[in-house]
Amino acid sequence: xxxxxxxxxxxxxxxxxxHGLSHRHVGSLHAPDAEMAILxxxxxxxxRNEGVSIWVVPAAEITASSPSKKxxxxxxxxxxxxxxxxxxxxxxxVGAM
Amino acid sequence: xxxxxxxxxxxxxxxxxxxxxxxxxxxNEKIEPKDWMPQGYRKTLIRQIGQHAHSEIVGQLPEGNxxxxxxxxxxxxxxxxxxxxxxxxxLYLYCAAETLGVTRDELTEMLNDxxxxxxxxxxxxxxxxxxxxxxxxxxxxxxxxNQVPLQRTSFGPYSRAMIRVCKEESFHQRQGxxxxxxxxxxxxxxxxxxxxALNRFWQPALMMFGPSDKDSVHSAQSxxxxxxxxxxxxxxxxxxxxxVPQAEYLGLTVPDDNLRWNEDTGHYEFSEPDWSExxxxxxxxxxxxxxxxxxxxxxxxxxxxxxxxxxxHAQKKQQTKxxxx
Numbered sequence: 084x085x086x087x088x089x090x091x092x093x094x095x096x097x098x099x100x101x102h103g104l105s106h107r108h109v110g111s112l113h114a115p116d117a118e119m120a121i122l123x124x125x126x127x128x129x130x131r132n133e134g135v136s137i138w139v140v141p142a143a144e145i146t147a148s149s150p151s152k153k154x155x156x157x158x159x160x161x162x163x164x165x166x167x168x169x170x171x172x173x174x175x176x177v178g179a180m
Numbered sequence: 181x182x183x184x185x186x187x188x189x190x191x192x193x194x195x196x197x198x199x200x201x202x203x204x205x206x207x208n209e210k211i212e213p214k215d216w217m218p219q220g221y222r223k224t225l226i227r228q229i230g231q232h233a234h235s236e237i238v239g240q241l242p243e244g245n246x247x248x249x250x251x252x253x254x255x256x257x258x259x260x261x262x263x264x265x266x267x268x269x270x271l272y273l274y275c276a277a278e279t280l281g282v283t284r285d286e287l288t289e290m291l292n293d294x295x296x297x298x299x300x301x302x303x304x305x306x307x308x309x310x311x312x313x314x315x316x317x318x319x320x321x322x323x324x325x326n327q328v329p330l331q332r333t334s335f336g337p338y339s340r341a342m343i344r345v346c347k348e349e350s351f352h353q354r355q356g357x358x359x360x361x362x363x364x365x366x367x368x369x370x371x372x373x374x375x376x377a378l379n380r381f382w383q384p385a386l387m388m389f390g391p392s393d394k395d396s397v398h399s400a401q402s403x404x405x406x407x408x409x410x411x412x413x414x415x416x417x418x419x420x421x422x423x424v425p426q427a428e429y430l431g432l433t434v435p436d437d438n439l440r441w442n443e444d445t446g447h448y449e450f451s452e453p454d455w456s457e458x459x460x461x462x463x464x465x466x467x468x469x470x471x472x473x474x475x476x477x478x479x480x481x482x483x484x485x486x487x488x489x490x491x492x493h494a495q496k497k498q499q500t501k502x503x504x505x
Contacts, residue, residue, distance in 0.1 A: 089491045090283060091491060093275075110272055110340070113284055115487075115491050115494035116490075119494075126268075130264065130268065149214070150214050151216075
């Protein structure tokens with residue numbers, strides 16, 4: 084029986100697809116170190132040519148915004164409707180803009 | 181299904197919070213791991229996703245049985261790819277379960293010591309090559325019935341895992357049906373083998389959806405939480421309606437004397453499977469329960485030195501790196 088404190092750490096996996104888009108989070112996996120995490124990610128998340136580049140990040144190193152502070156965190160952008168182009172009425176005669 | 185007889189845990193949380201949570205689910209919002217959730221929702225999902233993951237992992241065994249004896253190199257490569265997918269599906273699902281606060285090792289140990297279950301279907305033996313066809317066609321076919329609606333489940337990580345799984349699942353069913361087609365149009369002996377596989381897997385496949393709705397007492401809460409999307413009988417009917425014409429195309433006979441098309445309902449009528457056999461298999465008395473658990477325990481115990489060794493190697497590298505800085 085393996086020692087429970089020896090459980091391999093969790094890594095978050097990000098993959099960039101073929102079409103030049105950003106790396107995208109695809110899931111997570113356990114691995115003893117970064118090198119093995121990349122190899123495991125290759126086997127678990129790219130069995131069908133899903134990507135051309137893999138990033139792995141220790142899950143413990145990720146800082147996330149808190150769901151309960153969603154309101155105050157995003158409030159500043161809620162009140163600024165003029166940031167959206169649809170805020171402005173441009174006459175039809177001006178053409179596409 | 182891959183998760184059968186999941187009992188919904190009761191919950192004694194603050195009624196106000198519960199109502200707000202239910203409102204989010206009713207509005208089709210996804211629940212994410214760090215969001216507040218009722219204790220019962222969390223516990224039920226750990227059990228359900230865990231059982232689903234275990235089924236993927238144990239599900240490798242009946243098919244692994246034929247990798248070394250596949251009839252051609254191409255069939256062998258395909259079967260290997262399929263079994264590797266099952267391992268991947270197990271891993272996606274374990275990660276989803278882990279976001280709820282259970283560790284991978286805890287899940288593995290609960291499978292290995294019998295505290296957690298896996299689908300009853302994997303306690304049946306795969307006796308001939310035709311069984312590889314029947315498993316892909318019927319077992320993966322039944323799994324798809326359940327997994328497609330689960331893509332819309334309320335728990336974000338589970339839903340995302342299901343989306344990945346479903347993308348790959350169609351390959352599994354098609355490769356199974358392809359084996360069945362080849363055998364059904366082969367020699368009389370091959371066709372008999374295909375028929376025999378259908379005969380043995382038909383009832384166990386119907387049982388995958390779990391007991392009849394009239395005996396399935398735990399569905400209401402899970403359906404309200406959108407972690408169960410359809411009743412057992414709804415999915416079973418859908419499976420039969422889809423599968424019977426596929427069997428006819430193969431020229432095989434579904435082993436059920438009561439099977440008939442009902443013009444009025446637009447559905448097939450069929451016999452319920454033998455539920456006493458189902459409960460017996462769930463209790464641990466199926467033909468292969470002991471073998472399956474022994475194989476999982478052996479893999480876990482025999483692999484301990486590899487896990488520990490790699491962990492020690494990673495730590496040593498880390499220490500060297502720190503010392504060098």
